[in-house]
Amino acid sequence: MGDRRFRLDLSYDGTHFHGWAMQPGQRTVEGELATWLTRIAGTAQPVRLVVAGRTDAGVHARGQVAHADLPATMDAAELKRRLLRALPPDIVVRRLTVAPPGFDARFAAIWRRYVYRLWDLSSHPDPLLRGMVTTKSLDLDPELMTAAGSRLLGLRDFAPFCRRREGATTIRTLLQCEARRVADGCGTIELTVRADAFCHSMVRSLTGALVAVGSGTQSMDWLDEVAAGPTRAGSVTVMPARGLCLEQVAYAPDHELAQRARAAHARRTLPAGPETTTGPVDSDDCGCGFEG
Template identity: 30%
Template sequence: MRNIKLTIEYDGKRYLGWQRLGDSEKTIQEKVEGVIKLLTGEEIEVVGSGRTDAGTHARGQVANFKTAHQMSLPEMQQFFNRYLPQDIVVNKIEEVPERFHARYHAKGKQYSYYVWNNAIPSVFARNTSFHCPQPLDLEKMQQAAEKLIGTHDFIGFSALKKSKKSTVRTIDEITITPEGDLLRFTFKGNGFLHKMVRILTGTLIAIGDGTLPPEVIDQVLAEKVRQAAGETVPSHGLFLDEVYY
């Protein structure tokens, strides 16, 4: 039995996220599994490194599946990219040890969130960034971001109300980089809770435009109250850049 690892890029605009849903075919997992069935004739479940929300994009989503099919890897990659929709591409394909698991073996992830920071909206960036017309104080946002570095209970920066599992995560790095009128917020850590990156970004934006004080970071981490943090910014500005193993 072969264990095949895929690195997948997708434009999430048309999809309801990564995870297969019982009542819809509009998920990335559903599309990938459909091509695998066409390729192998088998009903095979693809394991993703984690969920991405509806509308979220990926440059480096990782998944794996097991098959007895003997097609070569180059032929398999060509098959995927021939039959997948044009907004989903397999960028890399590898044969990995049988025990490899895309989700359980992931040690960390990097996400980027893009903000179009100009009074005038962009036609071309509208599907891949959040439009924020107000001026943003970059220095103030970077100083606030430093407060998030390290190991904390991030439940106040998530969409979770309660969780039986640990909500402690470690953020190794946050950078905010101007790219013309785009601001790129990059988050690197060992894992992220549901909507955590979008809420962190919304909070940093609110600090940058003066709506919230930088001290709100300390308050939310200490009190674990979601309502004190900033808004959840829309999913279409979010990219899963890379999964680390």
């Protein structure tokens, strides 16, 4: 009967994983999933997974999405039950379904939403949550951070905030960049960053820049100068992985999935500039597959 495509919606605590991508001798999210999918499916070759966002070591996910092509005889509900029994407790498959035609976890996504969580001097840290939040010995102003983030919205080259990869573009469309202090009893600051795609370390670098402005350490003019630079800015701190979580991946309607996947492979250009990439969008840093 051949194969059919399955969609997996999953969450994981990234603390003890060396990122998403399978690596020899390292414990990774993809490695755990592929091992158990291969065993359960009984395939001769290891199951290959395609993911929406290839998170880095220590980065968490609440709304990660992946797909795998498995024997058509597999029942989605039974496969989910068996995975829940087999997988370690720091990975949970929340939903497993037969994917609609044209679905691609990576290229059919229209945006990805990350949240970076911070405690500052006004916060009341909960030690039980310390693996999910970064503590800064500073007073942070979420409104000032949001004002700074608004200056970066839209289609632009995010090279100053990315770890460049050969042949990959750093042009992205940043749709949202907002900070707020939430009423969680801890006074946690959540920085929400949403974009069509992210390049490597982009969210953590953006967070570092906005923390610098929000603490008064740097000015808005400094941020403008950094953002206008042609290459990665050494003055921007890349924040620790533990505060970052992939919260949500959004997809085109079912009838537009194939069209969206084709469009995601297209070359990216800035409106008034020359072509700046030699290949498709390498789309979450965490490009399209990185953690940000």
